[in-house]
Amino acid sequence: MLDVLVIGGGPAGSTAATLLARKGFSVRLLERDKFPRFQIGESLLPYNNDLFDRLGVSDELKRGEYFPKYGAHFVTGDGRTEFTFRFDRILPPEHQRSFQVRRSEFDHLLLRNAAASGVDVREETPVTSVRLENESCFVRVASGEEIEARFVIDGSGHASLLGSRTGKKSDIASLKKIAVFAHYRGVEKPKGRDAGNTTIVVIRDGWFWLIPVTGELMSVGLVVDRDHFVNCGLSAEELLERSIAATPFVAERMKSAGRVTQVYSRKDFSYRVRDLVGKRFALIGDAAGFLDPIFSTGVYMAMKSADIAADAVEARLRKGSMRGLERYERDMTRALGRYFHFISNFYRREFLEVFLQPSNRFGLLHAIVRILAGNVFGAAGDRLKLALFFVLVRIQKRRPVIARPIRWEALPRAASL
Ligand SMILES: Cc1cc2nc3c(=O)[nH]c(=O)nc-3n(C[C@H](O)[C@H](O)[C@H](O)COP(=O)(O)OP(=O)(O)OC[C@H]3O[C@@H](n4cnc5c(N)ncnc54)[C@H](O)[C@@H]3O)c2cc1C
Incomplete structure (x- = not known):
């Protein structure tokens, strides 16, 4: 029997799997897709740096094509009111810089790192059901195979496999939004260090993000109420491009820009989940809840929750103690609550x-x-x-x-x- 089975190979799943394998447990990770795969969520936060060091990926992040991010710039759509929150002026050296990443590459880096740390990584292996028993749990995959483990970690992201099955996942009514987004070339950037900042442009009924994922590529997205999208009579592509044209600050930055990907959309991405832990399971990352992306918190919350949960799972498996898992649930719920206060x-x-x-x-x-x-x-x-x-x-x-x-x-x- 395996010690730990991890569902999902995103930042949450690969972080938890890596840390538990390094603690000496037998860990298998089941990922539905073949990596590298597209994912949204390209702007990281400086408090993730400690974990990058411990996972051993910091050098690769610094070496790679990842764009350094020293702050976040918020500006109104007319360009009249703006402020840049600068990590490099205010935080200690270890937190002065973060990264903008192409998620396909970043997630692949973390997944490869998990495999190199001893995790048995299985891609293209969707999990179809989970059965929790007193002494162990059974995870069934699409091929019909059933795998037994002492503990299962749900890092399945938005799908929140366990949260959805138990009916403990609920949408947040006040945050029913839709995001439409694409990558562009030729978007103007500020000079110097500010070139790597995330720019958030506030309009009256929504906001844009401009995230320089590489020196050349800019991720541009628009978040509005879902009802606006339903009633506006425009396709996702029309909504994005016409809103860009109607917003002077964004239009000016993008006057020579060309779109290089399709326009993607994601809707109803904000939800809460109750009961993040049990005797044989823990939910981490987006599977444990996700709030609006306005402050780029998703990947950090995913990896940090995986980090705290990995210690708690170790205590559970070695000493039978639930205390760490209960503390994890409390801490994660409180942290999400703090961000919720800001976001709402x-x-x-x-x-x-x-x-x-x-x-x-x-x-x-x-x-x-x-x-x-x-x-x-x-x-x-x-x-x-x-x-x-x-x-x-x-x-x-x-x-x-x-x-x-x-x-x-x-x-x-x-x-x-
Ligand atoms: C519009 C938008 C913009 C965002 N922008 C940012 C940002 O700028 N910065 C930021 O930090 N975050 C951002 N986020 C959030 C970020 O994308 C997520 O928080 C982050 O990806 C969570 O990581 P995760 O590992 O929990 O889940 P995921 O990255 O979603 O990974 C889950 C994995 O589980 C796999 N999986 C799912 N179901 C199964 C199954 N049944 N069997 C096997 N595998 C399965 C999936 O294939 C996937 O690879 C944004 C989100 C949205 C919606």
């Missing part, structure tokens, strides 16, 4: 006014940069500062005395017929 507020005018014109009184700017960089698991010291930030947002809602009002009504909107 991001769609409010008063939040944006304060966020885009931040003050560093009481260390508020530094606390925001840390949370944007991924400091959500051990952020006790910043909790008070962030609470104060939200007090300022509430004051701004009543009277705009904290920050200059944005000319909201004049901001561009997503295109429609």
